[in-house]
Amino acid sequence: MRMHLAHYLGLLHRSQHELADALCAVRRAHPDEPDLIGVCERLAEQCGDNARRLEPFVRRYSAQLSEEPERMHSALFSGARRGRLGLLRDLHDLYLLATQCEISWTLIAQAAEGVGDEELVDAVRHCGAATAAHLLWLRTLMRQIAPQTLIVAS
Amino acid sequence: MLDRTAALNGGVLSGPRTPYGPPGAVERLAAALPGRLRDALPAEICLGSPWPVRVDVLLDEGTTEADVETWVPAVSAHGDALDLAVRGGRVVGMRGRAGDRVNHGRLDPQERQGWRHVGQDRPGRLTRPLVREHGRLVETTWDAAMERVVARSLELLAGPGGWGRIGFHTGGRLFLEECYTLAVIGWAGIGTPHLDGDTRLSAAAAAAALMESFGTDGPPGSYGDVDHCDALALWGCGQSGGSGQGVQHVLWERVLDRRLGPGPPALIVVGPEGTPAAREADVHLAVRRGTNVALMNGLLHELIANGWYDEAYVANHTAGFEELCLTVDAYPAKRAAEICGVPVSLIEQAAEILGAAERLVSVVAGGFHLAWQATAATCQVGNVHLLRGMLGHPGAGILHAGGPSSARGALETGAAGGLPGLRNWANPRHVRELAALWNVDLPRRGPATHAMRIFRYAEEGSIGLLWISAADPVRSLPGAGRILRRKDLFVVVQDLFLTETARLADVVLPAAGWGEKAGTVTGGDRTVHICDRAVEPPGEARPDLDIFLDYARRMDFRDRDGAPLVGWYDARSAFEAWQACSKGRPCDYTGITYERLRRGGGVQWPCTPSSSHGTERLYAGGRFNTGPDVCQTYGHDLVTGAEHGAEPHQGARPGARQNRAAGHHDRAFLPAADHEPSQEAEAPLDGASLNGGHLNGGSPNGTHLNGAHLDVLNGSADGAVDGAMDGAMDGVMDGVMDGALVVTGWDPVARQPLLAPALVRVVPRAAETGGDYSVASPLDLTASHPA
Structure with a gap:
């Protein structure tokens, strides 16, 4: 009996940490951006909380761990950029990272219901909502700055 | 108990207390009725407020009410109705309006201070337009100054995304008519979402x-x-x-x-x-x-x-x-x-x-x-x-x-980070309504830009013209001084005085203050008051509305049919244009007319032509x-x-x-929120000592330091203070000063920076790159009111 669920839990755990680190990196790279003040730090903290909340489940299912499949994980963020376009592109990266987390929560929720793990269902409901808010925030901010960044000469 | 019976306010004694009790149950029931039903009630049921009238009169020394030639209706910065006393073409005092629903005749005892400058052609007051020539501000004509602004605007608009290269920042002195006119120029004429102002620092949350x-x-x-x-x-x-x-x-x-x-x-x-x-x-x-x-x-x-x-x-x-x-x-x-x-x-x-x-x-x-x-x-x-x-x-x-006195006007008319008429940018129908009203195409380029981001764009060079009216962001917005010094940023400042911000401008336009121009102001409980012209503005100073109208005419903004976009020409016609914009919205002004405001005093929105009263309370019946x-x-x-x-x-x-x-x-x-620990709470700024004044007992605003370099003593600041205070000072002093603002946090919903005064160390510096234009007293410059 081998289940792949643990791999997805591991992927999500890692992605949440990556998102947290990326949020901090983007904040550092754009210190004068008013909209990032405090919010990046707060979201990074939430990502860390989410990852911590996953840890018992990673352990629970790792007993049934199958062999590590190939290319289970691929990097989506390789450092923050500078400048106006750089900010938009950085937020774009964060959005992709957050999307990876979001779809992972969705799939894990399905699996959790499938195996009847109420605790995991509960954790996903809570953490998935936070990730949805992260996506919404990134979308809000990107849509605010995109017209000025893409159309207006500087 | 002394301060209960003789309300001391900043050392100034206000009038005697006028204790009163709540109205009876019948009156309370009557007050709950909508206006038109209230009119049908028998007259013996008291319809007014039981708060006794106490008319406060604040006249200059040696002046009595008998000396006053005319009384002109006006409103205080806090929304209290008053009449300005005019004698020999000068304002010599004021009297609270007895019948007004807001103040029942009362005035802030310090009210007179705010109107000192009205009509005064004294040193410090700007009376002619200034333009920057070889680094210095020199006097010029209105034509020359406005042509400079127009030439620069057209040059920027000609480039790709030209609409995004012009931004506006407004402050407390603008009337509702002026805010709306600016909003139409910005949203429809130029097509820029970069309109915001001091409201962001105070009224946004x-x-x-x-x-x-x-x-x-x-x-x-x-x-x-x-x-x-x-x-x-x-x-x-x-x-x-x-x-x-x-x-x-x-x-x-x-x-x-x-x-x-x-x-x-x-x-x-x-x-x-x-x-x-x-x-x-x-x-x-x-x-x-x-x-x-x-x-x-x-x-x-x-x-x-x-x-x-x-x-x-x-x-x-x-x-x-x-x-x-x-x-x-x-x-x-x-x-x-x-x-x-x-x-x-x-x-x-x-x-x-x-x-x-x-x-x-x-x-x-x-x-x-x-x-x-x-x-x-x-x-x-x-x-x-x-x-x-x-x-x-x-x-x-x-x-x-x-919040600044004009906050409500700016927020409602679309001059402060929103669409006119409390409309929703994300709602295509609301945008179509505005496009139809103005008869223009309104591309959905993005939501309104908040003030901090406008200055950020200016710092990055994507905004090339920043027009600041009635505000002094060098003093109120951390980093503004640094940003406004950028060589490639064209700064237009429209104000009564040569403020710290005006000193950094490329064009300074002398404006008229309250009492020198006509318009309306909406107060804290949605009461709209009229503020009429009592005296002529000094020199060549002009009402802000006239300046905006002049700009619109020179820019030749047109609607889809080729008619002028801004079709109004004075305060009353601007108000009528705003009424049309507010029609059917929660802030409906269509029943509030200049006649009604002059005759009966303040009226609360919403008010439609069919109603005899404004609406005292919103959300009756849930x-x-x-x-x-x-x-x-x-x-x-x-x-x-x-x-x-x-x-x-x-x-x-x-x-x-x-x-x-x-x-x-x-x-x-019912929006729920968890308490988030703030850095501020963990390492609190010492608010009491910060406000107390460390420099010879001077108040923070009264402290002027020349071309100083500031080091932040308080650990929570991160260089923002340097920009805030850079070039914002006029005397030379060593030591520690307070009143400098630093950003300590951010409210992501209101997009409002949280500012706190911080202790900063002042180190005199040789070079001063701000504008040179001599004025008698630096203190006069900041006394702009109502602002």
Whole structure:
């Protein structure tokens, strides 16, 4: 009996940490951006909380761990950029990272219901909502700055 | 008790106290009726407020009322109706208007100060346009100055995305007509979303919270509610009387008069120790900085746990109760007390008052609006009222104190980070309405840009022209001084005085102040007042409206049919254009005319032509503006400021599903928020000593230091202060100065920076790169009022 669920839990755990680190990196790279003040730090903290909340489940299912499949994980963020376009592109990266987390929560929720793990269902409901808010925030901010960044000469 | 009977305000004694009691039950019933039904009541039922009239007269020494040639209707910066006394072409004083619903004749004893400059052609007042030539500001003609602005505008507009290269920042002196005219020039003429102003630093959180809870901006209550209430809460109240943290002087007098009369209301005050309000309070909560949300959650917890809420009202008129319960469940009074640093018994007492009140009035002030989690905390005040059903009937209302005098005008007309008429940028129908009204194409380029981002764009060079009217951001916005010095940024400043900001401008336009121009001002309970021209502006100074109209004419903005976009020519016609824009919106001005304002004094919006009165209270009967076709926003996540779209408005937003399921679109939301620890709370700035003044006892604003380089002594600042104070000083001094502003946080919903004064070390520096233009006294420059 081998289940792949643990791999997805591991992927999500890692992605949440990556998102947290990326949020901090983007904040550092754009210190004068008013909209990032405090919010990046707060979201990074939430990502860390989410990852911590996953840890018992990673352990629970790792007993049934199958062999590590190939290319289970691929990097989506390789450092923050500078400048106006750089900010938009950085937020774009964060959005992709957050999307990876979001779809992972969705799939894990399905699996959790499938195996009847109420605790995991509960954790996903809570953490998935936070990730949805992260996506919404990134979308809000990107849509605010995109017209000025893409159309207006500087 | 001395300060209760003789209300000291900044050392100035105001008139005698006029204690009064609440109106009787019959009058209260009558007050709850809509205007047209009230007209049908027998005359013996008193329709007015029982607050006694006390006419305050503030005339210059040696002048009596008999000497006054004419009295001209005007309004104070805090929305009090008054008449300016004019003699020999000069303003020689003022008198409170007895019949006005806001102040009943009263004036702030310091009111005269604010009008010193009216019509005065004295040193310091700008009387001719200035342009920068070889680094110096020199006098020129209006034609030459305006042509420079127009040439630069056209040059920028010609490039790709030219609309995004022009931004506007406004401040307190603009009338509603001027704000609307600027909004039309910006949104429709240039097509820029970069319009914002000082409201962002003061009134943004109040507006954001009102939108989150009730769907649209606009304070729900009325000053008349103070007459009826049996409990009153001042949330975030500092020194009373005009300071940024306080409650308007006249409103505070009304509260004191109720407290001294029969059947006084219980008073809860949240704010620092040592203020008149704190001494007067029955329950005073001096919470730690940055813990307002924890306090509010503790109070909400007590209301819910004890069943002190109106179950029917919550069930029928609100959405999101379950989510709110889940959140406040974690804040029993004991935990809230620990977080806030106040005795648990005080929180319990406050909750008892809030829970037992039959008519509850809340006044939210700077201690909430300008603090950590400003929007979230302000929303919780709304939640208290929603849980108790304390809205829309006499004695039950929410008021917001503070903000620049023209804040409401700027917010409503679209000059301060929103669309005109409290419209929703995310709602295509609202945008189409405006496009049809102005007969232009309005490309949906993005939501309005907030002030901090406008300056950020200017710093990055993507905004090439920044037009600042009636504001002095070098003094109010950290970093502004540094940004305005950029060589490639063309700065237009329109003001009464050569402010610190004006010194950095490329073109300075001399403007007329209140009393020198005509227009309307909307006050804290939606009361619209007219402020007429009493005297001529000095020299060549012009009303702000005339400057904007001149710009529109020179720029030749046209609508789709080739007609001039800005078709109005004076204050009255501008007001009429605004009426058309407000028609059918929650802030409907169509029934408020100049005639009516001159004849009968202030009128509260909404007011349609068929109604004989304005609307004293919003949301009577528990119907709110949250429907998707009405609302100004689809809501935000209070933690991140993430904006919900129209779709989540129907489904994913907490409580929204309930709103839809019940077949109602007009329920108020109960936005829940957790207390977030702030850095401020962990390492508090010492507020008391910061405001006290370290330099020879001088007040922060009175301290001028020349070309100084500043090091921040307070660890929480990060260089922002350098920009804030750079070039903002006129004397030379060594030592430590206070009053410098640093950004200590960010409210992501209101997009409002949280500023705190910080101690900074001043090191004199040789070079000064600001503009050179000699004026008699640097102190005069900052005395611009109402501003």
